[in-house]
Amino acid sequence: MRNQYKKLVLGAAVALVLQGCSLFGGDEDLTPMAPLPQIQSAFEADTAWSSSVGGGIGDFYSQLRPALDGSRIYAASRDGDVTALDASNGDKVWRVDLSDLDVNADKRSARISGGVVAAYGKLFLGSENGVVYALSEENGDVLWQATVPGEVVASPAVGDGRVVVLTTSGTLIAFDSESGKQEWSLTEEQPPLTLRSVAQPVITNGAVLYGRADGKVGIALLSNGQPVRQSKVADPRGATELDRMVDVDSTPLVAGDELYAIAYNGQLMARKLMSGDEVWKRKYSSYRDMAADDSAIVITDSSSHLFAVDRRNGLELWSNTQLENRDVTAPVIFGDYVVVGDVEGYLYWLDRLDGTIKAMQKLDGSGLYANPLVEGDTLYIQSRGGKLFALKRP
Structure with missing residues (x-):
């Protein structure tokens, strides 16, 4: 099931899995996956090569x-x-x-x-x-x-x-x-x-930045682990523990002199890196990593909706909801496009200026799960089944 990868840990011992099917049995799909977009692809990226790198990750997170x-x-x-x-x-x-x-x-x-x-x-x-x-x-x-x-x-x-x-x-x-x-x-x-999930820590300016499960980004000295500061991204709210989850599981993003972070059930915020002063905050929810260029932050939210927001003020530049609940990967920026993959193994190329899907192609039916890697004119992406693809920029 496409949402079985969003596992939860209750206390120190009990693991639950949030699935598209009911947690308590039955076949009803509570979060239906959007149908495959019907578009006329403007191009298909050339596969420079593909190779097997083992058994992949299967159905595991x-x-x-x-x-x-x-x-x-x-x-x-x-x-x-x-x-x-x-x-x-x-x-x-x-x-x-x-x-x-x-x-x-x-x-x-x-x-x-x-x-x-x-x-x-x-x-x-x-x-x-x-x-x-x-x-x-x-x-x-x-x-x-x-x-x-x-x-x-x-x-x-x-x-x-x-x-x-x-x-x-x-x-x-x-x-x-x-x-x-x-x-x-x-x-x-x-x-x-x-x-x-857990966010990858970030090392910068002699410090370690790391997302926390209590809705904060922690900052500690790299030399000795001494805590320096906590930057609040979200406050727990709601009647149930599920509602109150505010994990910061997206890797903190440092761009210029600013820190960007987003929380599940929380918000996207920008703060000055050195002082911690808040620049802006907006209501978004995500556990996936973000992408950035000189002017925008691009996010995949917890419903697989894609958004681009202005780095200066957090104003929304565009949104795309066509891939709802398709377990869309974190985005990467590749030339003129924002690129993401989905649970059925499709790769999508969105116009980075307006978010429209310009092209899509199926790579591997086992599914795509992690954001692609971009280097020069080549994009690398790994499938759940263990296939690694190298695609050339269109």
């Missing part, structure tokens, strides 16, 4: 995305396959299987979910088994691994010689990128009910 560094692109599957490919033609350079490691011996699989991040000649990944890995970009050798108290479902943040992960239990942990030695940890109290 995951935020796995490929990473590009130099002439190679790196991708992973949930079971533990990590693959390096030549970015120009998709040829495999090396492959390793993290499920073979002793740390996963008594587990169902490696359950990789957070990553891939390439930096310092290494690849960094995290897993639902509570393991953080550093691999050699050159040959895939495991350079170090560390266990953490909780699942790592978001990509690590890497910078200034440190690797920072945020677990689903609300713990922020920093490691030395070279040795894997833990340097500090910071734990936040969690609300009774939270979304399954």
